[in-house]
Every structure is written in C-alpha cells, then in structure tokens.
Amino acid sequence: MNKILTAAHWGTYLLSVEEDRITGVEPFAQDPDPSPIGQSFIDGIQHPCRVTKPAIRKSYLEQGPGAATDLRGAEPFVEVEWDTAFDLVSRELDRVRQDYGNQAIFAGSYGWASAGRFHHAQSQIHRFLNCIGGYTKSVNTYSYAAAEVILPHVVGHMDWLLKNHTSWPVLEKHCELMVMFGGIALKNGQINVGGVGKHSAKSGLRACRDAGTKFVNFGPVRDDVDAYLEAVYHQPRPNSDVSIMLALAYTLWQEGLHDKDFLQRYCVGFERFLPYLTGESDGQAKTPEWAAGISGLEAGTIRDLALEMARKRTMVTASWSMQRGDHGEQAYWMTIVLAAMLGQIGLPGGGFGLGYAGVNGVGHQFMDFAWASLDQGTNEVRDFIPVARISDLLLKPGEAFQYNGREYRYPETKVVYWAGGNPFHHHQDINRLLQAWRKPDSIIVHEQTWNALSRHADIVLPASMTAERNDIGCAKRDEYLFALKQAVKPVGEALDDYAIFSGIAEKMGVGDKFTEGRSEMDWLRYLHTINRQRAASFDIAMPDFDAFWEEGEFTLPLGHELIMMADYRADPDKHPLKTPSGRIEIFSETVASFELESCPGHPTWIEPKEWLGSPLAKRFPLHLMSNQPVTRLHSQFDHGKTSQDSKVAGREALTMHPEDARSRGLKAGDVVRVFNDRGATLAGLCVGDNVQKGIVQLPTGAWYDPVEPGVIGSLDKSGNPNVLTRDEGTSELGQGPVAHSVLVEVERFEGEAPRVTVYQPPEILRHLS
Numbered sequence: 001m002n003k004i005l006t007a008a009h010w011g012t013y014l015l016s017v018e019e020d021r022i023t024g025v026e027p028f029a030q031d032p033d034p035s036p037i038g039q040s041f042i043d044g045i046q047h048p049c050r051v052t053k054p055a056i057r058k059s060y061l062e063q064g065p066g067a068a069t070d071l072r073g074a075e076p077f078v079e080v081e082w083d084t085a086f087d088l089v090s091r092e093l094d095r096v097r098q099d100y101g102n103q104a105i106f107a108g109s110y111g112w113a114s115a116g117r118f119h120h121a122q123s124q125i126h127r128f129l130n131c132i133g134g135y136t137k138s139v140n141t142y143s144y145a146a147a148e149v150i151l152p153h154v155v156g157h158m159d160w161l162l163k164n165h166t167s168w169p170v171l172e173k174h175c176e177l178m179v180m181f182g183g184i185a186l187k188n189g190q191i192n193v194g195g196v197g198k199h200s201a202k203s204g205l206r207a208c209r210d211a212g213t214k215f216v217n218f219g220p221v222r223d224d225v226d227a228y229l230e231a232v233y234h235q236p237r238p239n240s241d242v243s244i245m246l247a248l249a250y251t252l253w254q255e256g257l258h259d260k261d262f263l264q265r266y267c268v269g270f271e272r273f274l275p276y277l278t279g280e281s282d283g284q285a286k287t288p289e290w291a292a293g294i295s296g297l298e299a300g301t302i303r304d305l306a307l308e309m310a311r312k313r314t315m316v317t318a319s320w321s322m323q324r325g326d327h328g329e330q331a332y333w334m335t336i337v338l339a340a341m342l343g344q345i346g347l348p349g350g351g352f353g354l355g356y357a358g359v360n361g362v363g364h365q366f367m368d369f370a371w372a373s374l375d376q377g378t379n380e381v382r383d384f385i386p387v388a389r390i391s392d393l394l395l396k397p398g399e400a401f402q403y404n405g406r407e408y409r410y411p412e413t414k415v416v417y418w419a420g421g422n423p424f425h426h427h428q429d430i431n432r433l434l435q436a437w438r439k440p441d442s443i444i445v446h447e448q449t450w451n452a453l454s455r456h457a458d459i460v461l462p463a464s465m466t467a468e469r470n471d472i473g474c475a476k477r478d479e480y481l482f483a484l485k486q487a488v489k490p491v492g493e494a495l496d497d498y499a500i501f502s503g504i505a506e507k508m509g510v511g512d513k514f515t516e517g518r519s520e521m522d523w524l525r526y527l528h529t530i531n532r533q534r535a536a537s538f539d540i541a542m543p544d545f546d547a548f549w550e551e552g553e554f555t556l557p558l559g560h561e562l563i564m565m566a567d568y569r570a571d572p573d574k575h576p577l578k579t580p581s582g583r584i585e586i587f588s589e590t591v592a593s594f595e596l597e598s599c600p601g602h603p604t605w606i607e608p609k610e611w612l613g614s615p616l617a618k619r620f621p622l623h624l625m626s627n628q629p630v631t632r633l634h635s636q637f638d639h640g641k642t643s644q645d646s647k648v649a650g651r652e653a654l655t656m657h658p659e660d661a662r663s664r665g666l667k668a669g670d671v672v673r674v675f676n677d678r679g680a681t682l683a684g685l686c687v688g689d690n691v692q693k694g695i696v697q698l699p700t701g702a703w704y705d706p707v708e709p710g711v712i713g714s715l716d717k718s719g720n721p722n723v724l725t726r727d728e729g730t731s732e733l734g735q736g737p738v739a740h741s742v743l744v745e746v747e748r749f750e751g752e753a754p755r756v757t758v759y760q761p762p763e764i765l766r767h768l769s
C-alpha cells in the first residue's frame with residue numbers, strides 16, 4: 001500500500017492507495033484541527049458520477065451550435081473521442097471569434113476549482129483564451145463583491161485588508177471584547193483557497209476565550225459561534241445589522257464617547273455623516289429605540305453594549321455574509337465607521353475584522369509571500385461583467401448596466417466556456433439562469449462530475465481531480481508548499497485542464513504559445529524555480545525541485561504577528577490609505593458624486609427589498625439562510641461520503657425552529673417543500689433551536705436535480721436553495737449577489753417524494769444511432 005499526499009481547499013491528507021484505488025484517508029500529521037471533509041475522497045474521487053469520456057449533447061452533435069437549446073439539461077449525451085471533441089471546440093471558437101469577435105466568448109469561469117497551483121482551472125482557461133484573442137471576463141467574487149467595490153472608496157482594497165488582519169495571537173493578548181456580526185463560523189474556517197497546512201481558527205479563538213475575551217454575537221444561527229466561547233447571543237431580524245450599528249454609533253456620540261481625535265486625524269467626513277446619525281438631515285435620530293423597532297432587539301441591550309465597547313479594547317467583526325445581502329455595501333461601510341468612532345483602529349486587539357475564519361487564512365499568522373502561479377497572458381477584450389450579473393449578460397445583450405459609478409454595456413454572447421466553477425451552484429435564481437442559459441449557441445465545460453453544470457452543457461470534457469495529477473500545493477495566507485504526486489490514474493479518459501487546452505490549442509495553431517513546449521513536470525519545475533528565487537530574496541533557502549519533490553513539503557518561517565493598520569495609526573502621512581483622501585472616508589465625495597439611491601455618500605440604513613420587514617413576509621414568513629455548508633465546499637464533493645452522510649430523508653437538511661415546525665405541523669425527518677414565487681425545492685427537515693424563530697437554514701451546495709429536466713420552474717428534488725434566491729445586485733455600485741435576502745415558506749411534501757437521481761450519471765449513448 002502506498003501513502004500519497006494530496007491537498008484540497010479544506011486541508012492536506014495522506015491517501016492510502018492499493019491497486020490504483022483509494023482505500024483510506026488520514027489528515028496531515030501537523031494539522032491540529034483537520035476537516036472531516038477529507039473523508040469524501042474515499043468514494044468521491046472514484047465515483048460513478050465522474051465524467052469519464054468527452055460527451056456531446058445529442059441535438060448539438062447532430063445539428064451543431066444553437067441546436068434545440070431549450071433541451072439543455074433534458075437530452076442524452078453521446079460519447080466521442082478526444083480528437084472529435086477538440087475539433088468541435090476549436091471549430092466553434094474559430095467560428096465565433098471570426099464572425100462576432102472574441103467578446104462573444106464569455107469565460108469569466110468564476111469558481112473555486114481545486115487546490116494545486118499549476119492545474120488551477122481558471123489560470124488554464126484564461127491563459128488558453130488569451131492565446132486566441134481573449135474573452136469577456138467577470139470581475140469580483142461571489143464571496144465579497146460588494147466589499148471589493150465599496151472598500152477602496154472607504155479604507156482600501158479588500159485583498160490588502162485580508163492580508164493585514166490582526167492575527168489570533170495579538171487578539172489573544174489584547175482583545176477584551178469581540179462584537180461579531182454574523183459570527184465567526186468554524187465550519188467556514190475549514191476552508192482556505194488553495195489549501196491549508198494547519199487549521200488555526202479554533203485554537204486562535206479558544207486562546208482568546210481562555211485569556212478572558214468576551215464574545216458577543218448578532219446573528220440568526222447559534223452554530224456561527226463556537227460554543228466554547230460562551231458568547232452572548234443576540235438574534236436580531238436578519239439583515240437589520242446596519243440599524244444596530246448605527247444605534248451603537250448614536251449612543252457613542254450621544255454619550256460623548258466617540259474618539260474625536262481619531263476621527264479628526266485619521267478620517268474625513270464625520271461632520272457630513274453626523275447630521276444623518278442625529279436625524280438632523282432626515283428627521284430620524286438613529287437611536288437604540290429606532291433600531292429596536294427595526295431589529296426586534298431591546299434598546300437597552302444596544303445602549304449598554306455601546307458603553308461597554310467604549311470602555312474596553314474592542315474588535316468589531318462582520319462576516320462576509322453580511323455584505324451578501326441587499327445593500328451589502330452599507331454593512332461593511334458602517335462596520336468601519338463604528339470602529340473609527342471607537343478610535344481603536346490600528347491598536348492591538350481593537351478595530352475591525354472583515355471575515356475572520358471566513359477562510360482559515362483570515363486571522364492566521366503567516367508570512368506575506370506571493371507563491372508563483374501560471375502566467376495568464378493578456379486579455380485583449382475589454383468587456384466584462386460584475387461576477388453575479390451572468391443571467392443579465394445572456395438575457396440583455398446590448399443593454400446598459402451601472403457599476404462603480406460608470407455605465408457599461410453587456411456584449412452579445414455566443415459561447416459560454418466554463419472550467420473550474422459551477423454557476424448552477426453559485427448563481428442565484430436558477431430558474432432565471434435556465435432561461436438565460438438557452439441563449440448562447442454553445443456551452444462548453446470541463447467538469448469532473450455529472451453535476452447540474454455538465455448536465456446543462458453542450459460539450460462536456462472530463463477533467464481530472466487533484467489526486468489524479470502532479471502538482472504543487474500552496475495557498476495565499478498559508479506557509480506550506482506541498483509536492484502533490486499523482487496518487488491514482490484519472491478515471492476513464494479524463495485529462496487535466498492543461499492537457500485539454502493543449503489539445504485544443506494545437507488544433508487552433510497556438511499549441512506552442514500555450515504550452516511553451518513544457519510538459520506538466522516541466523511547469524512544476526519552472527514554478528518551483530520562481531518560488532525558490534522569491535524565497536532567496538527573503539534570505540530563505542528553499543531546496544531545488546528534485547529535493548523538494550523527494551521531501552514532499554517545505555515550510556516558510558512563521559510570519560510576524562500582525563496588527564491591522566498599525567502603520568497608518570503610527571503615521572498617516574507616511575502611510576496614507578489608498579483612498580482618494582488617503583484617510584478613512586466616513587463620507588465619500590466619490591461615492592456621493594455617483595448619485596446612486598442604492599448607495600449614498602455615507603453609510604445609510606436602506607430597507608432590504610426582501611426581508612421579514614417587507615409586505616411579502618405575509619405570504620413567505622421565513623427568512624432563508626442559505627449559508628455555506630459544514631460538510632463540503634459549495635457543490636464540490638456533494639456526492640462524497642461526508643456530505644451524503646449529512647443528508648436527511650435523502651436530501652439537503654433544512655433546519656427550522658421548534659415553534660415554526662409546530663405551527664406548521666412538521667416534525668424532524670419530514671420531506672418538506674420550500675418555496676416562493678421564484679421556485680421550489682425539497683429538503684429533509686431538522687428541528688432545532690440553534691436557529692432563530694422566523695428563519696430557516698438550508699446550506700448551499702446540493703446538486704440541482706429537477707423533477708422535469710429542462711423545464712423552467714420544475715421542482716428541485718435535492719435541496720438546492722438557489723432555486724429560491726434572488727438575482728439582483730446589492731446596489732448599482734457593487735452589483736454583488738444578494739443570496740442572504742430571501743423569503744420562503746415551508747410545508748410538508750404530501751405523497752411519495754421523488755427520488756434524488758442527480759448523483760448517478762445522465763443517459764449516455766455510446767454513439768449516435
């Protein structure tokens with residue numbers, strides 16, 4: 001039996017391999033808190049739902065691009081040889097770029113793909129398409145799109161902030177009070193983009209508790225906070241957080257506890273915000289009583305907390321989910337303004353945090369080292385979409401959209417090309433997506449499994465998984481470099497994305513440009529050489545490639561303990577922020593000049609379009625929390641053991657408060673229908689008071705599995721919340737997704753529930769009859 005190291009976004013593991021089968025999984029010995037998701041490798045890699053051979057939708061193979069696009073998702077596939085598949089793809093890309101131009105190829109290809117630096121699917125697809133003239137791209141992430149757009153106006157870029165978060169050991173020593181909005185969920189800290197050596201969030205937080213930090217959380221789900229922290233829980237009406245923050249700010253001002261020197265020296269625009277806070281400008285003082293009416297909390301609770309925050313070294317944190325709702329920009333802007341009024345930004349243990357443990361790297365102490373990655377070349381196409389505007393792109397060619405203060409237009413799309421992401425997982429309002437999905441002539445995907453994305457494509461090219469190829473593993477905000485050796489042969493005829501693009505590039509006459517004559521191992525050596533040179537510039541000796549490959553791992557020295565914005569606090573003239581004024585902008589002249597109702601010039605309470613406070617709550621009285629799943633990464637390995645073991649009544653579990661269950665006559669284990677005007681899905685019921693009354697939790701990631709494939713509005717059998725969510729931008733500024741502002745109703749599903757079938761392959765023909 002061989003033991004071979006592999007890496008995933010949720011950690012590093014040793015796979016036991018016997019006769020080309022994976023028979024066991026052990027976590028990496030140095031990881032103090034490994035994720036159970038790794039157990040899904042046992043059945044998930046060599047699973048019947050893997051795509052094993054290139055496959056073409058039947059009508060498409062018979063009639064070519066644009067054939068019966070309404071049958072996407074409903075027709076059988078026909079297997080073809082790789083050479084035929086390469087021909088089909090290269091001819092279609094050629095046709096479209098010649099007849100319409102490269103902007104007609106949409107290849108934002110958003111998604112998490114897999115760990116492994118070289119075989120990173122997005123790097124591969126973008127490099128390949130840049131070799132043939134480019135593609136329409138997407139900007140920002142589903143994770144924190146609103147933050148990425150608002151924060152540069154207010155304090156600095158999200159990437160810069162995430163790299164500079166105050167690290168756990170500093171919090172342990174200095175933080176007296178941590179006030180959390182949306183919790184700090186350890187389930188999320190299992191993950192890190194690109195991989196994890198040591199999971200540090202749990203020990204980091206628990207050390208704070210042991211050292212006496214008090215934790216207070218505002219949020220609907222108790223599991224968002226580790227029970228060990230003995231947090232004080234408040235359960236405000238979801239999406240009301242900005243009103244609570246405003247009331248905390250109001251109390252600080254009213255009591256004269258706001259830090260006037262800090263606001264004067266480090267910020268601009270407090271005087272433009274103050275009339276709003278006091279109500280001078282709109283007739284409504286943002287008092288605790290006012291916020292109580294919106295959030296359902298006690299005014300006294302808010303007032304007392306404000307006083308305590310002013311007395312103590314306080315860290316105010318907001319999870320990324322806080323800005324994945326209507327007007328998500330406001331939640332982050334107001335978090336920063338509240339922290340600025342407390343005046344502790346740049347002090348150890350104080351200030352603000354945006355997404356601690358959202359991934360393991362936030363809070364983790366690491367060395368700031370940029371690992372080498374594949375050069376993607378230059379994209380000659382200027383067109384782009386904000387990432388969550390994919391359905392709009394396809395449905396509204398030629399129409400204008402607003403983004404960050406400017407107007408742009410959607411180009412017309414003929415080809416959609418995806419590798420390493422799953423829009424049938426990540427995008428909101430799947431029924432609207434299905435409508436949009438009928439528009440392009442061709443949909444080409446590289447997929448590992450027969451999930452909803454590959455089922456709704458025309459050309460499906462089977463991609464290998466990390467354990468099936470050689471790679472190097474390294475991640476942002478993580479200190480480890482791993483040699484990832486191929487553990488098993490790829491299933492069937494699956495190839496890695498590099499080999500697939502090499503084959504297509506060859507047909508299109510750009511083979512050498514794409515590969516630069518390098519094999520997989522040549523590329524790993526090449527990337528290692530860059531890493532080694534970078535390490536040398538830090539006086540770190542890294543072994544040569546052969547020694548590293550033999551050794552299997554390399555670790556960077558421990559980074560410094562970080563205090564976010566300490567430099568800025570020490571000398572704001574020497575270390576100005578990258579905002580227009582160089583200061584924290586409580587009022588932004590730039591944002592104000594855009595004259596957007598959906599994002600005014602200072603943080604503002606704007607009522608969400610869909611929440612428990614809206615008239616729609618009469619028909620759909622439950623707020624849906626489609627948060628990140630505990631047992632997988634999004635849709636990845638939903639077919640694997642860890643995720644499948646967590647299903648209830650064969651589908652995704654929906655958790656509901658006991659009183660809400662009782663009033664609907666529901667009990668644990670029931671199959672329930674979750675619905676609103678946009679769609680309906682079936683889930684298995686869990687009942688528990690870990691969720692707030694009036695909300696239901698249905699995590700993202702179950703594979704969309706319609707009762708009637710290809711029919712828009714069909715009932716989903718597996719519990720995918722995105723048949724229920726809204727497809728609208730956070731605002732005209734950020735255009736981020738609003739997955740967390742959604743209302744639903746839940747009822748028992750009467751009769752025999754349809755069987756979930758999505759974890760078995762669709763109908764596949766060996767050849768055209």
Ligand SMILES: Nc1nc2c(c(=O)[nH]1)N[C@H]1C(S)=C(S)[C@@H](COP(=O)(O)OP(=O)(O)OC[C@H]3O[C@@H](n4cnc5c(=O)[nH]c(N)nc54)[C@H](O)[C@@H]3O)O[C@H]1N2
Pocket residue numbers: 110111112113114119120121142143144324418419420421422423425426427428446447448449451453463464465466497626627628633634635636700721722725739740
């Ligand atoms: N309702 C709701 N929706 C959400 C969210 C939410 O909170 N609620 N969260 C959003 C967020 S924050 C995010 S980041 C997105 C995540 O959305 P995605 O990143 O799109 O989700 P994944 O399931 O990780 O999709 C990755 C896909 O890539 C494939 N893949 C993996 N490795 C490879 C590879 O090497 N090659 C190829 N060709 N394919 C590969 C996998 O099979 C999988 O289908 O979802 C968003 N959607």
Ligand SMILES: Nc1nc2c(c(=O)[nH]1)N[C@H]1C(S)=C(S)[C@@H](COP(=O)(O)OP(=O)(O)OC[C@H]3O[C@@H](n4cnc5c(=O)[nH]c(N)nc54)[C@H](O)[C@@H]3O)O[C@H]1N2
Pocket residue numbers: 142143144181182183185187188189190191218219220221224238239240241319320321322324325358359625626627628629630631632633634740
């Ligand atoms: N296990 C696992 N971990 C993951 C991922 C995964 O798929 N699986 N995905 C990763 C990715 S891509 C990302 S972006 C991060 C996401 O990190 P987050 O965006 O923070 O994750 P969520 O789980 O969506 O949300 C965290 C909690 O916020 C609360 N919440 C939602 N809306 C509100 C609100 O209006 N007010 C308040 N106060 N609370 C609210 C919910 O109770 C929810 O459980 O997680 C990463 N980690």
Ligand SMILES: [Mo]
Pocket residue numbers: 142143144
């Ligand atoms: Mo994300």
